[in-house]
Amino acid sequence: MSTISREEVAHLARLARLEVTDEELDAFAGQLDVILQSMKTLAEVDTDGVQPTSHAVPLVNVFREDQPQPSLPRDAALAGGPDTFEDRFRVPRILDEEA
């Protein structure tokens, strides 16, 4: 019995704007299920009193000086987007007021 449904995977894919085929939905549901099961196994470990790890390396106060560096050429920057228009990234309409 899957703990994550096909519909949930479809919902997540839509939020992430990923195109997923029906076959992939089944495949991902199965794979995500394995991951979730593994998490459940991990969750059995007693971690009371243990600080959660957020960083693997014990570095603190890593800063840069406020000095401008060259940006990407615009064409190179836009090349990463699925679609562009008038030097901007073009995306499907979004349901919110203007930012």
Next chain:
Amino acid sequence: MTKLNTFEQAVATYEPVLGLETHIELDTNTKMFCGCSTAFGAEPNTQVCPVCLALPGALPVANKAAVEATIKIGLALNCRIAEWTRFARKNYFYPDMPKNFQTSQYEEPLCEDGYVDVVVDGKAYRVEIERVHLEEDTGKTLHVGGTTGRIHGATESLVDYNRAGIPLVEIVTKPVPGTGALAPEVARAYTAELRDIVRSLGVSDVRMEQGSLRCDVNLSLNRPGEEWGTRTETKNVNSLRSVERAVRYEVRRQSALLDAGERIFQETRHFHETTGETSPGRSKEEATDYRYFPEPDLAVMEPSREWVEELRASLPELPRKRRERLQAAWSLGDKEMQSVVNADAVDLIEATVAAGATPSAAVKWWLGELSRRANESGEELAAMRITPAEVAELQGMVDDGRLNDKLARQVIDGVLAGEGSPSDVAAKRGLEVVSDTGALEAAVDEAIAANPAVADKIRGGTHAAAGVLIGAVMKATKGQADAGTVRQIILDKLG
């Protein structure tokens, strides 16, 4: 739609609880986590790089100047500076951030537990600050294809990421109860004070109209003695006046709903500058769960106490101190100074005095004639088309006897209409006091000839009757004569 209550009805029944969230764009040279320039007005997507576009493998590094600026803001707001603090990812899917998350701070903000004191109507209010944290701004989206330019009906959105990643400081107050009918003014006074404090630090230009200071207004109502109500969060509040209006409108709207037995939904609303109303907005994400987690790509920060004390020692004169200094220099009473502060005229008057006007003349113009006009047109004083230098010039012309008060007001009309400096306007409109005594004497002679009975009275010693002749001369010269001079000429001739 339920009919609105009047504000007075509303605050007679309910107690408002305010909360303010302010975002301030820092004016660092570079973005928060990469070296891209933050210069305003560049061509779209020319100030982006692998880090702020979130290309695979890019590694963000925090901008030291932004961290320092945030600590300074925290110190100026009487906050405690964290000894251990880190960034967190705020996850949401929305194209204004290419990363699908915004780097922000969650449970460990840089600064906590401060306060800002404001005075409204002679009463002091302490607005407590819950937190000051550092995050990054989003990109700018442009919605196209619809008829309105707004998102409703838009078919697609165009995104410019130049702004994405610019350091943004968020300042959140604790709930502010107990302001009653003064809630709108307290909200405004707090925002103005916060703006002035941040401006004095020189870390942001805090221009509300340009979006470098943005305000969200939270408001709930409750009946006296009852628990606090459900709050709404109003966004898109882009001027001090709007802060006041947004609070006022929400008080009126919510009270009408509560009176009708309806409930308030916790929602985001948008303020509309033209109508002064708020309307429900849509949320960015279907789930409001941002799934925050610590940002693993950025090192934890442990601001040393030495560093914090160094920054504290570097703080400039803060607005409260500056106001005390200016109040003494300008010889103003507490009440008068408070009017200057509430009218947001401190900077304007200081600049007018620096341009050569006396403090009392500068206060007179900005709090009198110019405030009256700003109220009429619904503008902020500082947004009016007259500069402190022009006000000083105008006063100089009055002092020189080239303008009287009536003419000066007409000159203001011209300056506000964009006709140029006061001397330009006076020249173009022919608005100079007639100082040609020959012309004035001729006008006086005419007035005497036209009013023989009055002239006899004055000859008989009733000097008060001169007013009639002065009036006639002023009329004949279209107000361009100096009343004192005219009076003197009349008395010379008849006395």
